[in-house]
Amino acid sequence: MTTIRTGTDLAAVDDVVAAVAAHGERYLSRVFTPRERADVGDDPERLAARFAGKEAVLKLLRPGRDEAVPLTDVAVVLDASGAPLVELSGRAAELAAAIGCGPVAVSLSHERGLAIATVVALSEH
Numbered sequence: 001m002t003t004i005r006t007g008t009d010l011a012a013v014d015d016v017v018a019a020v021a022a023h024g025e026r027y028l029s030r031v032f033t034p035r036e037r038a039d040v041g042d043d044p045e046r047l048a049a050r051f052a053g054k055e056a057v058l059k060l061l062r063p064g065r066d067e068a069v070p071l072t073d074v075a076v077v078l079d080a081s082g083a084p085l086v087e088l089s090g091r092a093a094e095l096a097a098a099i100g101c102g103p104v105a106v107s108l109s110h111e112r113g114l115a116i117a118t119v120v121a122l123s124e125h
Contacts, residue, residue, distance in 0.1 A: 005101065007059030007119045011052040014113060016044045033075045048115035049108040050076040056119040057086055057104060061095040069095065076106060076117070084108050086119065100124025 019027045020042075028037065031054075032047060040046035053076035063069050073092035079085050086104040088096050096104075104121040 001124075003123050003125075005060045005062075005099075005121050005123050007056035007061075009052040009055035009059065009117055011048040011055070011115045011117075012113060013044050013048045013110065013115060016048045016051060020044070031071045033072050033077075035077050036075055039078045045110040045115060049110045049117060052115045053084070053086065053106050053108055053117035053119065056106070056117045057088075057092065060104065060119050060121060061092060061099070061101070063091075063095055067091070067095075076108070096121075098125075 019031075028042070032050060036047075036050050040050070051071075054071050054074040057074045058069060061069070069091045073088065073090035075087040075089070076084055077087055084106050086106050088104070095101075100123055102122045104119050106117060106119045108115070108117050110116070
Protein backbone atom coordinates (compact mmCIF):
# COMPACT_ATOMS: atom_id res chain seq x y z
CA MET A 1 0.00 0.00 0.00
CA THR A 2 1.34 3.43 -0.92
CA THR A 3 0.94 6.21 1.63
CA ILE A 4 1.78 9.88 1.61
CA ARG A 5 4.18 11.05 4.30
CA THR A 6 4.59 14.68 5.25
CA GLY A 7 6.65 16.76 7.63
CA THR A 8 6.68 20.44 8.51
CA ASP A 9 8.92 22.48 10.77
CA LEU A 10 9.37 26.11 11.75
CA ALA A 11 12.73 27.59 12.79
CA ALA A 12 13.63 30.99 14.20
CA VAL A 13 16.48 32.76 12.41
CA ASP A 14 17.59 34.23 15.76
CA ASP A 15 18.15 30.69 17.09
CA VAL A 16 20.56 29.97 14.24
CA VAL A 17 22.34 33.29 14.78
CA ALA A 18 22.66 32.53 18.52
CA ALA A 19 23.96 29.00 17.88
CA VAL A 20 26.59 30.30 15.46
CA ALA A 21 27.60 33.02 17.93
CA ALA A 22 27.86 30.52 20.79
CA HIS A 23 29.42 27.55 18.99
CA GLY A 24 30.71 28.85 15.64
CA GLU A 25 32.21 26.31 13.27
CA ARG A 26 31.41 23.41 15.60
CA TYR A 27 27.67 24.11 15.26
CA LEU A 28 27.84 24.77 11.53
CA SER A 29 29.73 21.56 10.75
CA ARG A 30 27.53 19.39 12.99
CA VAL A 31 24.29 20.64 11.47
CA PHE A 32 25.00 21.59 7.84
CA THR A 33 26.86 19.84 5.04
CA PRO A 34 29.59 21.70 3.13
CA ARG A 35 27.31 21.82 0.07
CA GLU A 36 24.45 23.36 2.06
CA ARG A 37 26.79 26.02 3.37
CA ALA A 38 28.22 26.69 -0.08
CA ASP A 39 24.70 26.99 -1.54
CA VAL A 40 23.67 29.69 0.95
CA GLY A 41 26.96 31.34 1.93
CA ASP A 42 26.14 30.85 5.64
CA ASP A 43 23.18 33.27 5.35
CA PRO A 44 21.26 32.83 8.65
CA GLU A 45 17.79 33.01 7.04
CA ARG A 46 18.66 30.35 4.50
CA LEU A 47 20.42 28.20 7.09
CA ALA A 48 17.30 28.40 9.28
CA ALA A 49 15.19 27.24 6.32
CA ARG A 50 17.54 24.29 5.80
CA PHE A 51 17.41 23.48 9.51
CA ALA A 52 13.61 23.46 9.31
CA GLY A 53 13.89 21.23 6.22
CA LYS A 54 16.07 18.73 8.08
CA GLU A 55 13.63 18.60 11.00
CA ALA A 56 10.68 18.22 8.62
CA VAL A 57 12.42 15.27 6.91
CA LEU A 58 13.00 13.61 10.28
CA LYS A 59 9.29 13.98 11.01
CA LEU A 60 8.56 12.33 7.67
CA LEU A 61 11.00 9.46 8.34
CA ARG A 62 9.79 8.95 11.93
CA PRO A 63 12.90 7.44 13.53
CA GLY A 64 12.35 5.62 16.83
CA ARG A 65 12.93 7.44 20.09
CA ASP A 66 16.26 5.69 20.55
CA GLU A 67 17.42 6.13 16.94
CA ALA A 68 19.95 8.88 16.35
CA VAL A 69 20.04 10.45 12.91
CA PRO A 70 22.83 12.99 12.38
CA LEU A 71 21.47 16.21 10.90
CA THR A 72 24.16 16.05 8.23
CA ASP A 73 22.52 12.82 6.94
CA VAL A 74 19.76 15.09 5.61
CA ALA A 75 20.92 17.79 3.19
CA VAL A 76 18.69 20.47 1.70
CA VAL A 77 20.62 21.62 -1.36
CA LEU A 78 19.92 23.47 -4.59
CA ASP A 79 19.51 21.75 -7.94
CA ALA A 80 20.94 23.15 -11.18
CA SER A 81 17.96 25.49 -11.58
CA GLY A 82 18.20 26.81 -8.01
CA ALA A 83 15.25 24.84 -6.59
CA PRO A 84 15.71 23.11 -3.23
CA LEU A 85 15.92 19.34 -3.05
CA VAL A 86 16.59 16.78 -0.34
CA GLU A 87 19.56 14.41 -0.38
CA LEU A 88 19.65 11.60 2.18
CA SER A 89 22.72 9.67 3.31
CA GLY A 90 23.73 7.40 6.18
CA ARG A 91 21.04 6.60 8.73
CA ALA A 92 18.46 8.87 7.05
CA ALA A 93 18.86 6.96 3.76
CA GLU A 94 18.53 3.65 5.63
CA LEU A 95 15.28 4.77 7.28
CA ALA A 96 13.92 5.94 3.92
CA ALA A 97 14.78 2.62 2.29
CA ALA A 98 13.17 0.68 5.16
CA ILE A 99 9.82 2.38 4.54
CA GLY A 100 10.09 2.31 0.76
CA CYS A 101 10.28 6.08 0.63
CA GLY A 102 10.64 7.66 -2.78
CA PRO A 103 12.25 11.05 -3.42
CA VAL A 104 11.45 13.71 -0.84
CA ALA A 105 10.03 16.96 -2.21
CA VAL A 106 10.70 20.09 -0.16
CA SER A 107 9.34 23.63 -0.05
CA LEU A 108 11.16 26.35 1.93
CA SER A 109 10.23 29.88 2.91
CA HIS A 110 11.61 32.53 5.25
CA GLU A 111 10.29 35.91 6.32
CA ARG A 112 10.32 38.20 9.35
CA GLY A 113 12.78 36.12 11.32
CA LEU A 114 11.09 32.76 10.74
CA ALA A 115 11.79 29.93 8.32
CA ILE A 116 9.44 27.10 7.42
CA ALA A 117 9.84 23.88 5.50
CA THR A 118 7.35 21.30 4.29
CA VAL A 119 8.33 17.93 2.87
CA VAL A 120 6.30 15.25 1.10
CA ALA A 121 7.15 11.75 -0.10
CA LEU A 122 5.42 8.56 -1.12
CA SER A 123 6.09 5.49 0.98
CA GLU A 124 5.43 1.85 0.11
CA HIS A 125 5.06 0.79 3.78
